Amino acid sequence: MVSPVDVIVVGAGSRGETYSCYASLHPERxxxxxxxxxxxxxxxxxxxxxxxxxxxxxxDWRDIVERExxxxxxxxxxxxxxxxxxxxxxxxxxxxxxLEKPMAVSAEDCAxxxxxxxxxxxxxxxxxxxxxxxxxxxxxxxxxSGVIGDVAHIQHLEPVGFFxxxxxxxxxxxxxxxxxxxxxxxxxxxxxxLIHHWAGGRSCLKVSSFGxxxxxxxxxxxxxxxxxxxxCPVEKDCSYSARKIYLDRVKQxxxxxxxxxxxxxSIPDIExxxxxxxxxxxxxxxxxxxxxxxxxxxxxxxxxxxxxAAFSMVAFTKDICNRRTTIYGSKGELSYDGNEIRVFDFxxxxxxxxxxxxxxPEAFGLCGHGGADYHxxxxxxxxxxxxxxxxxxxxxEETLLSHKLVFEAERARLESKEVDFLNQV
Numbered sequence: 001m002v003s004p005v006d007v008i009v010v011g012a013g014s015r016g017e018t019y020s021c022y023a024s025l026h027p028e029r030x031x032x033x034x035x036x037x038x039x040x041x042x043x044x045x046x047x048x049x050x051x052x053x054x055x056x057x058x059x060d061w062r063d064i065v066e067r068e069x070x071x072x073x074x075x076x077x078x079x080x081x082x083x084x085x086x087x088x089x090x091x092x093x094x095x096x097x098x099l100e101k102p103m104a105v106s107a108e109d110c111a112x113x114x115x116x117x118x119x120x121x122x123x124x125x126x127x128x129x130x131x132x133x134x135x136x137x138x139x140x141x142x143x144x145s146g147v148i149g150d151v152a153h154i155q156h157l158e159p160v161g162f163f164x165x166x167x168x169x170x171x172x173x174x175x176x177x178x179x180x181x182x183x184x185x186x187x188x189x190x191x192x193x194l195i196h197h198w199a200g201g202r203s204c205l206k207v208s209s210f211g212x213x214x215x216x217x218x219x220x221x222x223x224x225x226x227x228x229x230x231x232c233p234v235e236k237d238c239s240y241s242a243r244k245i246y247l248d249r250v251k252q253x254x255x256x257x258x259x260x261x262x263x264x265x266s267i268p269d270i271e272x273x274x275x276x277x278x279x280x281x282x283x284x285x286x287x288x289x290x291x292x293x294x295x296x297x298x299x300x301x302x303x304x305x306x307x308x309a310a311f312s313m314v315a316f317t318k319d320i321c322n323r324r325t326t327i328y329g330s331k332g333e334l335s336y337d338g339n340e341i342r343v344f345d346f347x348x349x350x351x352x353x354x355x356x357x358x359x360x361p362e363a364f365g366l367c368g369h370g371g372a373d374y375h376x377x378x379x380x381x382x383x384x385x386x387x388x389x390x391x392x393x394x395x396x397e398e399t400l401l402s403h404k405l406v407f408e409a410e411r412a413r414l415e416s417k418e419v420d421f422l423n424q425v
Contacts, residue, residue, distance in 0.1 A: 005384050006070070008034035008095070010061045010086050011077035012042040013264075014257060015100050015127070019075050022377040023050055025361055030381050033071050036061040041265040061086045069093055073384055076100060079173060080181045084109040087124075091116045096123045098380050102189045103399065105181045107407045114396040125380045128193045128394040128402075130323075132375035134356035136194065137393075138341060139325070139334065142354065143198060147343055148329030154198055154309040155327075158191050161320030165295065166240045167258045169315070170216045171282045175291035183293040184211075184413075185406050188313045191323065192299065192409065193394070193402035195309045198327065202304040204405055204421045209413035211297025215316070221287035228283045230274070240286040242277050299409045301421075 004027065009016045012035055023030040032050035036058035037043040043057055058064055061078075073096040076086050084104040091097055097117060103110040103126055117124040130136050143151060160169075168174050174186045184192075196204065226232040229242035238244075247270070250259050255268040262282040266272045277283030295315040302308055322338035333344045341354040360371025376394075383391040405421060412419040 002385055004029055004031040005072045005381050006031050006033045008032075008036065008056075008064060008071045008074045009046060009077065010036045010064070010074055010090075011079075011082075011100070012037035012039070012046040013077060014261060016075060016077035017042075017046060017049075018373055019077065019098065019127075019377050020046060020050065022374065022381065026381075029385070030377075034058065034064065036064060039264055062089070065089045065093060069095065072096060073098060073380070080186060081105050081179070084113055087113045088116045091120045091122050091124070094120065094122060096125075096380075096384050098125045098377070099127065101127045102181060102185045102406075103403055105185065107404050110400055110403045114400045117396055123380075123383055123389050123392060124396045124399075125376070125383070125392045126394045126396075126399040127376060128190055128399060129372040129376045130190050130194055131197065131372075131393040132379060133372035134358050134375065135336070135339075135341065136372070138354055138356040139327075139336060140198065142334060142341065142343065143200065143327065143329075147332060147345075148327065148334050149331030150305075151198070151200065151307055151327060151329050153307070153328045154195055155325065156191055156195055156309070156311045157324045158188055158311075158313045159317030159319040159322060159324070160187060160313065160315050162239060162316050162318070163245050164258070164320045165315035166216070166286050167245060167261070167282070169293055169295075170240075170286045170289050170291045171242075171284055172261070175289060175293060177293055182410050183295075184209075184297055184299070184313065184410055185403075186293075188297075188311070189403060189406045191311055191313070192406050193399065195301065195311060196402040196405060197398075199303045199307060199309070202307055204301050204303050206302045206418055207299065207405065207409050207412055207421050208418045209297060209299045209409040211294040211313075211413055213292060214295050216286050216289070216291055216295060218287055221285065225285055225287065227285050227288050228278070229285060230277050230283060232285065238286075242283050246273055246277060246282060294413075297413065301405070301409075 009020050009032055020032050023032045034056040035043050035046045035052055038059050047057055074090050075098045077100045087097055087099055103113055169183055174180045222234050225234050229235050235241045235243055246259050246262055250268055250270055250273045259268045262276045263272045297313045299311040325336040327334040332346050335342050342351050344351045358371045360374040379391050383389055408419045408421050408424055
């Protein structure tokens, strides 16, 4: 019998906790043997879930580097600006790396991670979880089969969700580029990666982009509004009320995301959530925050062979991350509404629905991304067990290339120009 893969979780927040759930479901395949996180509550919570020994708990991941290697792999789920250093240091120690996206916040740091992993002979999986969604994978299979002929154009939308954006990108950890990263990288590197993947090996030639921060600005603060929602006399008329997003949810018994995020040192309940909204960042008026990242952005790409692609990221949507895609080909049209795939055949005039088996357990963590989180971890563990890196769908080289495309798209937006991407890689 093959021994389980021993994993150290670096960063015990919501993503680290979610990915580590795989060990609870499949203890014969994976075991969490170490946790690093500066927050006592998060670190000890994961310790209890996985019965991690006290001597394998770390406030600082650097202490892991000082130890003899005691696991097979690490899950790096730290904040965006703290990905590169642990990834490089732990790869050099011989740990296989599962790295939360984005890889890092600069193209140079991304390249250093890839270079180090290759030189150290360790596998790198970047958490582009959508690559592992069975339905998304089915799209690639259909495209490769030629069912819509020669692909001419890809139209892809990410509707972030009005309260999701307010939570994460106005009040939350990704609100400010200097503290995290720009929103196209933080939120939508998934999507640029998918478009690059669906392009089928055709190189991107040119990229342009437009976008800005709209609405969530101080000049749009309603007359009479307070700086905090719990003190605000006009809160009832605000779609982005922290009382509605957090406190009303916990009163209904909902203590998962996003409520769980705002109480990092305790189990969410009415008292702890109320206190968090009184004193913490998530209780602030959305028009009085230090946010500076784009609420809406478009990216236009031209690939070899005349293929074009257009991506849109929008904050102000009812749907939350329920991506929509239409891919146009010479023989037909493929559409995906976040749930099912439909292919319309120009010759027959008929539409065919395509499905895919997910097999993701409902008990898997936050069950985010349509169960793709589960399939991501399963692929990584299988690759480590077998030594077969081909099982990894988001490996170093291709992921680095799609990250570079994101960085160049943002440069195109900032400099208001079309970027010749082929000459930048």
